[in-house]
Amino acid sequence: MVLVPALLAAGQSLAAMEFLQDSTGVSSDTGTVVYLTLEQCQELALQNNTAVLNAGLDVVAARAQKQEAVAGYFPKVSVTAMAFYAFDPLLELGLTDILGDTPFVRGLNNTLEGMAQQYGFSTIYSTLKKGVTANVSVIQPVFAGGRIITGNKMARLGLDAAALKQEIQLRNTSEDVETGYWQIVSLEDKLECLQETKVLLDTLYRDVLSASSAGLVLETDLLQVRLKMNELKSGEVKLKNGLRLAKMNFFNSIGVEYDPYTTFSASSAPRLDDIVLTDDLSDMESPDRYYRPAEEVAAEQEETRLLDISVEASRLEKRMAIGEALPQIAVGATYGYNNVIDKGSMNGLVFGMVQIPLSDWGKTARKVQRLDAQMQKAGNERILLQKQLVLQIDKLWLDLTAAWEQLKVSEENRDMAETLLVQMRDQYHAGLVPVSDLLEAQTSASQAESGLLDSRIAYRTALQAYLDKAGE
Numbered sequence: 001m002v003l004v005p006a007l008l009a010a011g012q013s014l015a016a017m018e019f020l021q022d023s024t025g026v027s028s029d030t031g032t033v034v035y036l037t038l039e040q041c042q043e044l045a046l047q048n049n050t051a052v053l054n055a056g057l058d059v060v061a062a063r064a065q066k067q068e069a070v071a072g073y074f075p076k077v078s079v080t081a082m083a084f085y086a087f088d089p090l091l092e093l094g095l096t097d098i099l100g101d102t103p104f105v106r107g108l109n110n111t112l113e114g115m116a117q118q119y120g121f122s123t124i125y126s127t128l129k130k131g132v133t134a135n136v137s138v139i140q141p142v143f144a145g146g147r148i149i150t151g152n153k154m155a156r157l158g159l160d161a162a163a164l165k166q167e168i169q170l171r172n173t174s175e176d177v178e179t180g181y182w183q184i185v186s187l188e189d190k191l192e193c194l195q196e197t198k199v200l201l202d203t204l205y206r207d208v209l210s211a212s213s214a215g216l217v218l219e220t221d222l223l224q225v226r227l228k229m230n231e232l233k234s235g236e237v238k239l240k241n242g243l244r245l246a247k248m249n250f251f252n253s254i255g256v257e258y259d260p261y262t263t264f265s266a267s268s269a270p271r272l273d274d275i276v277l278t279d280d281l282s283d284m285e286s287p288d289r290y291y292r293p294a295e296e297v298a299a300e301q302e303e304t305r306l307l308d309i310s311v312e313a314s315r316l317e318k319r320m321a322i323g324e325a326l327p328q329i330a331v332g333a334t335y336g337y338n339n340v341i342d343k344g345s346m347n348g349l350v351f352g353m354v355q356i357p358l359s360d361w362g363k364t365a366r367k368v369q370r371l372d373a374q375m376q377k378a379g380n381e382r383i384l385l386q387k388q389l390v391l392q393i394d395k396l397w398l399d400l401t402a403a404w405e406q407l408k409v410s411e412e413n414r415d416m417a418e419t420l421l422v423q424m425r426d427q428y429h430a431g432l433v434p435v436s437d438l439l440e441a442q443t444s445a446s447q448a449e450s451g452l453l454d455s456r457i458a459y460r461t462a463l464q465a466y467l468d469k470a471g472e
Contacts, residue, residue, distance in 0.1 A: 034270045038181050038279045041254050045177045048255025052173050055166040062155075062162035069155035072141070072148040080336075081134040090128035127341050135336020142330055145323030154316045161309045164302040171302075171468050178464050180250040184277055186457045187243040193449050194236055197442065201229050208435060221435040228439050247272055281456040284407065287400045287463065292470050294393035301469065303389055307382040314375035321371055325364040328355040396466045403459040410448070410455035417441075417448035 046052055095109040112123045141148065205225045211217040244260075251258050257269040298304060335348030357364075424441035427433045 032270055033274045033276060035276050035278050036256075038178065038277075041181055041250075041277075042174050042177050044256060045173050045254040046170060049173050049253065051169055052166075055162075055169040059159070059162045059166050062159040066152075066155040066159050069148075069152045072144075072151060075138050075140040075332075078137050079134075080137065083130075083132045085130040086128065088129070089126035091126065093125045094123060131340035132344070133336065133338045133340055135334050135338075137332060137334040139330055139332035141328070143326075144328050145326030147320055147323040150316050150319045150323065154313060154320070157309050157313050157316070161306060161313075164306050164309070167302045168306075175465060175468055177250075177254060179461055180246070180253065181277060181279070182281070182457050182460055184243065184246050184250060185279065185281065186453050187239065187246060188277070189281075189453050190450055191236070191239050191243060193446065193453070194232060194239060197446050198229070198232050198236070200442065201225065201232065204435075204438070205229060217435070224436055224439060228442075244272060247275070251275065281453075281460055284456065284459060287397075287404050287466070290400075290463070290467060290470065291397065294390045294397070297393045297470050298386065298389045301389060304386060307385055311375070311378045311382055314371065314378040318368060318371040318375055321364060321367045324367075325357055325361050327357075329353070393469055396462070396469055400459075400462045400466045403455070403462040407452075407455040407459045410452040414445075414448040414452045417445040421445040 095112065096105055099105045099108075109123060115121075116123050205222075208217060208222050208225050212219060212222045248258070248260060251272075256275065258275060259269045259271045261271070330353045331351070332353070333348065333350045335346070337344060337346055339345075421441045421444070424433060424438050428435065428438040
């Protein structure tokens with residue numbers, strides 16, 4: 001509802017507007033709250049991300065180029081028309097021009113000139129002062145050294161490559177969206193944890209204040225609690241600012257309009273703090289159920305198919321170069337109107353053409369050698385990159401298992417820190433430990449909880465990176 005005007009301005013699809021409308025919640029004191037899941041954010045990114053849109057345009061361009069290459073199979077039809085007018089005739093012929101400049105011809109020419117004045121004719125034939133010509137030509141290639149067929153194969157490879165690059169871009173964008181989404185969720189969880197710590201410190205501060213008023217504790221204990229409270233306030237300010245910056249960067253990347261102001265509304269878009277990400281980091285499962293052999297995963301990757309296309313494109317480029325040295329055969333026909341020398345008339349002809357390159361054979365041979373070396377180089381790079389791709393899959397799996405082990409350690413640290421905090425709180429109320437020890441235990445518990453959140457984010461990110469490669 002609130003997001004609809006912005007989406008209409010951005011030219012988004014009806015489906016995107018519908019799920020955003022479904023994500024709109026109840027109105028709050030500051031405005032309408034909008035709820036977005038990770039899946040919805042990924043859909044928005046696929047509709048708005050510039051890199052994704054450009055990848056789609058590359059596919060459109062490659063498809064057009066493929067259709068353009070198909071035109072090489074068909075005849076080339078052209079229409080030509082020309083009209084001219086000369087100030088003086090372009091061609092003038094006299095008797096001496098035809099029979100030669102001899103005394104006999106000159107005498108004959110003088111006789112004819114005298115008769116021409118008497119009978120009203122000219123001894124000079126002139127033409128090409130004006131004329132009109134128009135014709136239609138059709139030329140059908142019969143053999144072009146295999147370059148037409150090879151060009152069409154290369155165009156098909158270009159379309160396949162563009163489609164694969166689009167898939168890779170979609171996958172990368174999805175990974176970026178997930179990383180940004182969980183970063184925001186992590187910061188919000190840390191903010192919530194910090195606020196819970198503030199509540200505990202407020203309670204402790206009241207207890208210490210009462211004890212200080214009764215002369216049961218030193219004033220330094222009260223000052224230590226107040227210092228810790230101010231430290232938490234400073235951390236809260238920094239955390240809120242970082243959260244807002246992360247939200248703005250994330251929403252800009254997926255094309256969601258928002259109002260960054262909190263005190264007044266500058267637009268009809270929802271306020272930044274009223275856009276809520278709803279997914280959480282629950283249900284962490286062991287990575288063992290997701291394992292697949294690295295070679296099997298690498299063979300399914302778009303990058304592997306792009307390497308195959310690169311090798312095939314090098315082979316076809318070599319064939320194109322060879323085709324330049326082969327004969328070219330074409331047949332054609334032309335028909336049209338001609339009124340240049342004599343009276344206008346319609347006429348036509350059919351013809352055949354054979355073109356055999358002779359002088360470029362040496363140049364073509366050197367070009368073929370160069371392309372052959374490039375083809376072998378592409379094959380070598382394919383082998384190397386294939387091994388690196390397998391290595392990348394192995395690294396993703398190692399990162400995933402390491403993140404899982406770190407998550408288990410962080411959970412254990414959190415549990416021990418919470419237990420220690422409870423014990424230190426009981427001992428403090430019993431007067432067995434100073435307030436500084438309690439504050440230290442509280443700090444350790446907060447750090448352990450923050451570390452657990454970081455470990456959950458790291459594991460979730462590593463899991464998604466592996467699943468994107470593994471095809472899940």
